[in-house]
Amino acid sequence: MIDQKGSLFIVSAPSGAGKTTLLREVRSRLPDVKFSVSFTTRPPRPGEEDGKDYFFISEEEFLKGIRENRFAEWARVHGNYYGTDRHMIESWIAGGQDVILDIDVQGARELKCQYPQSVAIFILPPSWGELERRLRLRGTDTEDVIEKRLRNAARELEEAFWYDYLVVNDEIPKATDQLVAIITSSRCRTNRQFWLLKSFLANFTG
Amino acid sequence: MIDQKGSLFIVSAPSGAGKTTLLREVRSRLPDVKFSVSFTTRPPRPGEEDGKDYFFISEEEFLKGIRENRFAEWARVHGNYYGTDRHMIESWIAGGQDVILDIDVQGARELKCQYPQSVAIFILPPSWGELERRLRLRGTDTEDVIEKRLRNAARELEEAFWYDYLVVNDEIPKATDQLVAIITSSRCRTNRQFWLLKSFLANFTG
Numbered sequence: 001m002i003d004q005k006g007s008l009f010i011v012s013a014p015s016g017a018g019k020t021t022l023l024r025e026v027r028s029r030l031p032d033v034k035f036s037v038s039f040t041t042r043p044p045r046p047g048e049e050d051g052k053d054y055f056f057i058s059e060e061e062f063l064k065g066i067r068e069n070r071f072a073e074w075a076r077v078h079g080n081y082y083g084t085d086r087h088m089i090e091s092w093i094a095g096g097q098d099v100i101l102d103i104d105v106q107g108a109r110e111l112k113c114q115y116p117q118s119v120a121i122f123i124l125p126p127s128w129g130e131l132e133r134r135l136r137l138r139g140t141d142t143e144d145v146i147e148k149r150l151r152n153a154a155r156e157l158e159e160a161f162w163y164d165y166l167v168v169n170d171e172i173p174k175a176t177d178q179l180v181a182i183i184t185s186s187r188c189r190t191n192r193q194f195w196l197l198k199s200f201l202a203n204f205t206g
Numbered sequence: 207m208i209d210q211k212g213s214l215f216i217v218s219a220p221s222g223a224g225k226t227t228l229l230r231e232v233r234s235r236l237p238d239v240k241f242s243v244s245f246t247t248r249p250p251r252p253g254e255e256d257g258k259d260y261f262f263i264s265e266e267e268f269l270k271g272i273r274e275n276r277f278a279e280w281a282r283v284h285g286n287y288y289g290t291d292r293h294m295i296e297s298w299i300a301g302g303q304d305v306i307l308d309i310d311v312q313g314a315r316e317l318k319c320q321y322p323q324s325v326a327i328f329i330l331p332p333s334w335g336e337l338e339r340r341l342r343l344r345g346t347d348t349e350d351v352i353e354k355r356l357r358n359a360a361r362e363l364e365e366a367f368w369y370d371y372l373v374v375n376d377e378i379p380k381a382t383d384q385l386v387a388i389i390t391s392s393r394c395r396t397n398r399q400f401w402l403l404k405s406f407l408a409n410f411t412g
Contacts, residue, residue, distance in 0.1 A: 121394075124402075128409055154410045160403055165394045168402070181390035188327075188371040188384050196330075196374070197366055203334055204360045 006097040007186050008089060008115050009033075010108045011179075013123035014153030016135045018169040022123060023102060025176040030183060034092050036101040039065070042080035055085075073103070073110040084111070098183060105159040112162070119186055121179065122163040125153075126170040212303040213392050214295060214321050215239075216314045217385075219329035220359030222341045224375040228329060229308060231382040236389060240298050242307040245271070248286035261291075279309070279316040290317070304389060311365040318368070325392055327385065328369040331359075332376040 013019035027035065039055045041062050050056050057065075062081045065071055074083030084101065092099045101111065112120055125131035131153060135146045160166060165182050169175040186192070219225035233241065245261045247268050256262050263271075268287045271277055280289030290307065298305045307317065318326055331337035337359060341352045366372060371388050375381040392398070 122396075124406065128406075150410075154407070157403065157407055157410075161396065161400070163396055165391065166396050166399045166402065167394055178390060178394050181387035182394060184384060184387035185371065185391040188373055188388060190328075190367065190369055190372050193372045194367070196372065197363065200330065200334070201360065201363055204356075204363075 005192065006093040006095070006099060007183075007192070008093060008111070008118035009098065009100045009183060009186075010111050010118050010120040011100060011102050011123065012105050012108045012120075012156070012159075012163070013169075014125070014131065014156045015149045016131050016138075016153070017123045017125045018134070018172070018175070019102065019123050021172060022167075022169060022175055022179060023100065025172065026100070026179050026183070029176065029180050030098075032097070033183065034097050034099045036084060036089055036099055038082050038084055039071070040080060040082045042082075072114055073107040075104075075107060098187070105156045109159065109162075119165070119182065120163040121165045121167060121182060122160040123175070124157070124160070124166055124168045126168055211398065212299040212301070212305060213389075213398070214299060214317070214324035215304065215306045215389060215392075216317050216324050216326040217306060217308050217329065218311050218314045218326075218362070218365075218369070219375075220331070220337065220362045221355045222337050222344075222359070223329045223331045224340070224378065224381070225308065225329050227378060228373075228375060228381055228385060229306065231378065232306070232385050232389070235382065235386050236304075238303070239389065240303050240305045242290060242295055242305055244288050244290055245277070246286060246288045248288075278320055279313040281310075281313060304393070311362045315365065315368075325371070325388065326369040327371045327373060327388060328366040329381070330363070330366070330372055330374045332374055 011019065011023065023035070027033070037051065037053070037055055039057055039062065041057060041059045044050065044054070044056050048054065059081065062083065065083065066074060070086060071083035072086040072089060074081060084103070084107070089099055089101070103111065108120060112118060125134065128150070132146070132150060135141060135149055141149065167175050167178045217225065217229065229241070233239070243257065243259070243261055245263055245268065247263060247265045250256065250260070250262050254260065265287065268289065271289065272280060276292060277289035278292040278295060280287060290309070290313070295305055295307070309317065314326060318324060331340065334356070338352070338356060341347060341355055347355070373381050373384045
């Protein structure tokens with residue numbers, strides 16, 4: 001049944017918009033959705049698990065993967081490589097499973113070009129003031145870093161125009177409902193259920 | 207703000223699929239959604255209210271409406287006219303409100319051509335056997351009428367292919383969730399929120 005496939009959901013957000021929290025909520029509401037795990041050459045940090053946080057591989061293996069077109073997107077950040085395994089995503093989708101891919105705007109753009117049927121979702125903070133407040137609340141960044149994050153956020157927001165959906169993370173339960181609604185409604189799309197119509201009409205005995 | 211508009215949701219279903227019950231549930235979950243009320247020349251039945259069940263108008267007034275292109279769609283059934291007032295729908299949508307229009311497949315097709323941005327939803331019974339069981343349960347129809355309804359359902363299902371979404375009414379809470387998700391997600395579409403991105407970027411002071 002070629003048309004009973006899953007969908008790919010690409011989710012991006014500026015730092016501080018609350019993406020991690022929201023995706024955790026979505027995961028508990030929709031436990032059957034798969035979350036893509038990136039491959040990286042950076043060493044694991046304390047507490048990180050191979051296959052859960054990242055797949056940790058050697059630079060040699062990563063470069064071989066690039067040559068073999070294994071990655072649907074990849075990037076080099078601070079000397080480390082990060083990439084998304086094409087086969088992993090495609091086999092889940094072909095098996096009828098929905099996949100969420102948490103990625104920055106550059107990676108999202110590349111994925112959208114390769115998977116035009118994917119659903120791209122951008123998570124927004126409710127306002128600049130609130131984004132700044134949330135970044136300060138973390139208490140981990142210096143003033144310089146906070147200002148850099150805000151400028152990055154402005155750049156990322158300029159990319160938000162081509163995303164299919166915008167979700168404003170004002171209240172977590174409401175934003176979670178919206179993310180769940182986007183996934184639920186996409187499962188109801190006729191082009192994901194032609195097989196159902198076909199079998200329905202085939203079974204009519206009147 | 208021209209782009210902060212509502213959406214039109216066109217909902218069709220074969221008789222016995224449970225559309226009336228589902229739309230009542232949706233109405234209680236999303237009280238801000240407007241329900242389109244048709245105009246008709248048929249006399250009100252006991253208990254029917256003008257402006258709630260239908261707008262009851264004279265045949266003369268209806269024919270004048272047709273000549274003046276007042277109806278986005280209209281039909282003559284058993285000698286009575288039924289139609290949807292174009293102005294009513296368009297003014298709600300222009301005012302940013304979502305509108306649900308409960309209509310048969312012929313009317314839905316006409317509306318979809320005139321409002322290509324509308325969202326068309328087809329409600330399916332879980333199976334032919336279940337549809338037949340529900341029609342019999344009503345206890346109001348003769349065997350002939352039930353068979354006619356089933357043949358009509360088969361004809362209507364052939365039109366379901368061009369609808370944007372299919373919702374299988376297996377369990378009412380689940381099907382209601384899906385309808386609510388389709389409306390909620392459509393509110394999150396970027397093309398309904400460009401104004402938000404624009405104002406967000408305009409307010410950046412970093």
